[in-house]
Amino acid sequence: MERTPVVSGWFSGDGDDFRLLGTRCRACGSVFFPRADAFCRNPSCDGTELDQTPLSRTGTVWSYTDSRYRPPAPYPCDPEAPWEPFTVLAVELAAERMVVLGQAAPDVTTADLAVGMAVELVPGVLHRDAERVWGTWHWRPTGVAV
């Protein structure tokens, strides 16, 4: 089944080409994620032309945690299935000088992580229901086999 992005326009590509998509202001060079398409949010810039720009594929762990309890709607999950905690990472991207959140790949627990560790972006599945596979982005320590 083909993956439907959980949000359209936030990421694209396959395998090593998978990237989060931000935008960059043509006037001041500021980068935005989630994307800003109409107006630059730098208060000293009047820019209105922003180009889509892929964000760095790799970064370092700024912090991490997990969700031991089921989040409420609209988090997509099967309420009948036993709850499996997921891990959340905040990842610092050096070139963009920003921190971006994301869930960890499903096999990654907080015990596998440390602040400052190198991680990479990989395509992931948020949820499968009868009609669709919802695609998202995941972070995973670099050099770990799929």
Place this chain on the structure above:
Amino acid sequence: MTGDIAVLGAGLHPWGKWGRNFVEYGTAAARAALADAQLDWRDAQLVVGADTVRGGYPGHVAGAAFAQALGWQGARVSSVYAACASGAQAINTARAQILAGMVDVALVVGADAAPKGFFAPAGGDRPDDPDWLRFRVLGATNPVYFGLYARRRMARYGDTPQDFAQVKVKNAAAGAVNPNARYRKAVSAEEVAASPVVADPLRLLDICATSDGGAALVLSSMAFARRRGVAPVRIRAVSTVTPRYPRTALDLPDFATDSAAAVPPPEVGFRASIAAAAYEEAGTGPADLDLAEVYDLSTALELEWYEDVGLCPAGEGAKLLREGATALGGRVPVNPSGGLASFGEAVPAQAIAQVCELTWQLRGQAGGRQVPGARCGLAANQGLFGHGAAVIAVR
């Protein structure tokens, strides 16, 4: 500096899980505040409601809901929503109208009836709402953000889960002697450590509950207070700042910080700027504080506030705690009310309740949790989406 306004009355409906309509809690608190001020509701020329949110809009549009419950009397009305900072903004709305000479006496009310469990966004399919999206895409409940901050402190400053537990122990001890608190018993570090992990490294007893409750203040011009011959607690400053770009600290409900690649980050970060603006307006500083009420959504977050309101340098919050400086009897007690740890959060009421506590402390009416000789207090909080708020009250 701006002028002072007077706090003539403060009132709370006790926090708990009562299962009744929020208007009832707010009305009870308003009546208590009016009685404390020895004023009749019909003397209030302005009612400001801090709004609760139901179904994606401010439910019952709070200012008028309280005015109707108290009995329509024609007062001006204002309704304010700023998430956790709603109460502080409601106070500031009243203050601005008092200082502008538009009204002499204002009633400020906030109340909520919180649902069980995690706070959740309004229903429906709303992908244009960042608060809806963070639940949808990340499953990022509020404790997920609190867990990220806590882990970051451990890595950066060497804080430990034992430090976090000690914040709960301290606040529970204060809340145990506060008749308005929801949780009124001492908690041990062992009990914190035995509670289940919610968002690693934080456990259930590290994270504030969601509560029902109501809080109200009667505020007036200094001239009105003088005519009544009272020497009231005064509100000297209210900070309602937003962040400066680029905002480099991760906040609810954001997916990312601003990028600092093109524009360097401001010298003072957002959270530190909240109290700084209040100090500047009041002409005071952290050394003048006798006590502070800060928004301890989690135990680890309370340590961050110590640093952000200037009680100690960055990274030394846990040291200040370990020294006992922020406990009752310490140099500058923090959350002598028991804080959110003992109350749980009733969102639009909470920042007003903080100022009620400052009022009672500065009047010397705080009973078993009294900070002796308190003359200057700070209340600080932060509402998601970038609503900063801090209040400085003096006697």
